[in-house]
Amino acid sequence: MLLSLVFQAYVLLFGPAMVSAHAYPGLQDTADFPAYIITDSVYISDDLENQVFSSSEFFDTPHLLEPITNYQEIPIEETISNDWIAVVFILCLVQLAIARFFFPGRIRQLLMAVFGYRFFSFVDKEGVMFRETPSYLLIINFILAISLLLLQTLKYFDLIAPWQDTHDLLIFGLIVLFFSGFYLMKKLMLGFLAWIFHTRKATMVYFTNLFLFNQFVGLLILPFIFYHAFSTTYYGLYASWVVVILFNIYKIIRGALLGYRVSGFSVYYLFLYLCGVELAPLLILGKAASVYLFNQ
Numbered sequence: 001m002l003l004s005l006v007f008q009a010y011v012l013l014f015g016p017a018m019v020s021a022h023a024y025p026g027l028q029d030t031a032d033f034p035a036y037i038i039t040d041s042v043y044i045s046d047d048l049e050n051q052v053f054s055s056s057e058f059f060d061t062p063h064l065l066e067p068i069t070n071y072q073e074i075p076i077e078e079t080i081s082n083d084w085i086a087v088v089f090i091l092c093l094v095q096l097a098i099a100r101f102f103f104p105g106r107i108r109q110l111l112m113a114v115f116g117y118r119f120f121s122f123v124d125k126e127g128v129m130f131r132e133t134p135s136y137l138l139i140i141n142f143i144l145a146i147s148l149l150l151l152q153t154l155k156y157f158d159l160i161a162p163w164q165d166t167h168d169l170l171i172f173g174l175i176v177l178f179f180s181g182f183y184l185m186k187k188l189m190l191g192f193l194a195w196i197f198h199t200r201k202a203t204m205v206y207f208t209n210l211f212l213f214n215q216f217v218g219l220l221i222l223p224f225i226f227y228h229a230f231s232t233t234y235y236g237l238y239a240s241w242v243v244v245i246l247f248n249i250y251k252i253i254r255g256a257l258l259g260y261r262v263s264g265f266s267v268y269y270l271f272l273y274l275c276g277v278e279l280a281p282l283l284i285l286g287k288a289a290s291v292y293l294f295n296q
Contacts, residue, residue: 084169085148085229092144092222095137103134110134114216120258124208139211142218143183147175148225149240156237186281202262206255213251217244252278 099107110129113119129135151172154160163171187207194203221240228236252275259273 082229084172085226088144088148088172089222089226092141095141096219099134099137106132106134107138110138110212111216111219113212120209120212123212124205127204129208129211135211135215138215138218141222142214143176143179145218145222145225146214146244147172147179148229149221149237149244150175152225152228152237153241156234182281202259205258205262209251209255209258213247217247220247248278 109119109123113123123129151168154171155168160166160171190203190207194200220243224236224240224243226236228234228240
């Protein structure tokens with residue numbers, strides 16, 4: 001049995017190559033055993049004889065391929081790398097790690113002062129918030145985070161068309177300079193108003209409250225911004241603006257209450273004053289920016 005199977009396999013494998021159909025003309029008339037045509041490299045049934053070409057016909061002859069002249073090149077869109085955003089994120093993490101490692105107690109006081117009046121009074125009485133390293137590290141983190149958020153928002157609404165040939169990193173640097181100058185001018189303006197109205201103590205309390213909230217907001221929005229930069233969704237952008245808006249409303253209300261405790265002025269007038277100080281500059285800058293962008 002085994003020898004018979006081996007013999008049949010040998011015949012199936014090597015029989016067609018060894019035996020020509022012309023040696024057994026009787027087999028050509030049977031349906032069970034089709035005749036085979038031997039070529040240089042292949043064999044087929046005789047009903048396909050007209051379709052067989054010898055391999056020698058393709059050697060040392062010109063190929064039949066011709067170049068296409070009526071094609072159109074498909075442009076490849078150049079994508080801008082977001083690796084520099086990862087560098088900014090790492091820089092923020094390094095700053096926060098330094099602040100947390102070298103000033104753990106002070107960082108806890110600054111963050112708790114956002115919600116607890118006792119901690120706020122302690123920070124305000126010390127009067128060294130604007131001259132200490134952890135405060136500078138936290139405010140730098142806030143400026144970097146809010147600048148990156150503004151850049152992502154401008155790209156989301158396609159408002160950077162006038163600077164579409166400018167790299168995002170350069171635009172980000174300009175936004176950082178803008179926010180740095182904005183808060184510096186704001187501090188000078190508040191100091192000037194405090195000198196005119198003799199409200200130095202209330203102004204310092206308000207500015208301390210402003211810095212504390214900005215530092216805390218910078219910590220909250222940082223992960224959302226980083227998520228949005230490397231995600232295909234916009235949930236990170238929405239969440240960042242929700243946090244910014246809610247905490248700014250809370251900051252204005254708390255600033256009015258703190259001002260009332262220090263100066264004794266009406267909460268209503270203090271609230272109007274803070275709205276003018278906080279919202280009026282932003283509305284003016286936003287209007288000027290919109291007029292400039294949409295008139296290009």
